[in-house]
């Protein structure tokens with residue numbers, strides 16, 4: 001029995017803009033599929049459009065993939081660098097009678113375009129040079145090389161997501177393989193590169209489905225085996241319309257800046273089109289274990305930022321305290337002197353957080369400077385009898401042998417019981433004195449986390 005063929009997938013972005021959510025999902029599916037099968041995941045930068053490709057976009061793609069943990073198994077390849085190979089294949093197609101030189105002038109092609117426009121038809125090359133002898137052209141006349149596409153019959157693709165897709169060959173005209181300046185077109189380059197890189201599965205957005213029909217014809221003309229095609233439905237916004245910036249379709253870097261964890265992004269992006277039973281929250285190891293193209297749905301997935309927040313909150317809750325502490329310190333250097341308290345607070349902070357920024361905000365009480373400035377809303381609780389209670393409790397708390405959560409809580413509760421006070425009355429006063437606003441864990445925890453001197457000092461500042 002022959003060895004099963006090694007699975008090779010690729011992500012092939014055009015570096016003309018940032019790495020957006022759709023691109024990130026395409027990369028993830030290719031990565032997960034390769035990982036599941038012990039194959040390779042490759043990155044090909046499709047930089048053939050020289051005018052629109054930028055180094056900044058290449059960097060954004062590499063950064064975004066790295067942050068998402070989707071590094072390719074080999075250094076990226078650059079499509080433009082393979083141009084000579086693409087020309088060689090175009091010439092082979094020409095020599096084999098699967099392509100021909102077309103000498104139509106720009107005016108002639110424009111006239112075809114105009115005719116098509118008037119008839120309300122898509123632009124089609126009319127085949128003027130398909131069967132003509134190139135010797136009929138003026139010497140030195142510029143030409144393009146066109147693919148001699150089959151004109152009758154059907155091209156059929158067994159798409160791993162869309163099922164069997166049939167294209168009537170009559171719908172395809174003879175596409176350009178090499179432009180008059182000798183540069184290869186995308187349709188040729190993508191076929192040659194996928195073949196040369198040994199790509200076994202082409203997983204991408206269904207905006208490329210028709211291209212797959214055209215590409216399949218080129219594979220067939222070259223006598224190359226077809227890869228498995230798998231075309232995912234595009235992502236829509238929560239209102240069902242095609243995803244746009246308005247829906248939160250930003251670059252991956254924006255999600256990093258908003259405080260989402262890469263593992264949560266992988267989890268959420270995987271659920272945009274793929275599912276495993278009812279599982280909503282899962283680890284990357286589970287994703288790799290479970291991933292299959294059979295479980296990718298045909299219906300467009302809806303991007304929902306609230307669901308992303310939910311998934312992120314779950315992953316924050318499961319993350320290691322030390323790791324989250326480091327990430328929080330990276331976001332707010334002012335917390336560095338309080339690193340130990342921050343880590344001690346992390347089990348509480350992460351339970352309340354949806355994004356990393358929430359950890360920073362909820363930890364701000366640690367670094368607040370005495371005397372604590374108090375929100376207008378809370379200031380009213382620092383009056384009259386509340387101040388007397390705080391003062392009495394300050395004395396009792398000072399006497400505690402052991403400054404930790406349980407004795408602190410027991411001390412305050414005993415006092416309230418004796419005085420027949422409700423927590424709702426005293427808690428805002430403590431909060432005002434210790435934090436100054438409503439953003440922090442509960443006040444017993446805040447007291448314990450601040451430490452005896454700082455906590456009692458903050459109270460003392462307020463009772464005068």
Ligand code: GLU
Nearest residue numbers: 012013014046190204208
């Ligand atoms: N470069 C193409 C794009 O960014 C993708 C080509 C492909 O995946 O075959 O849309």
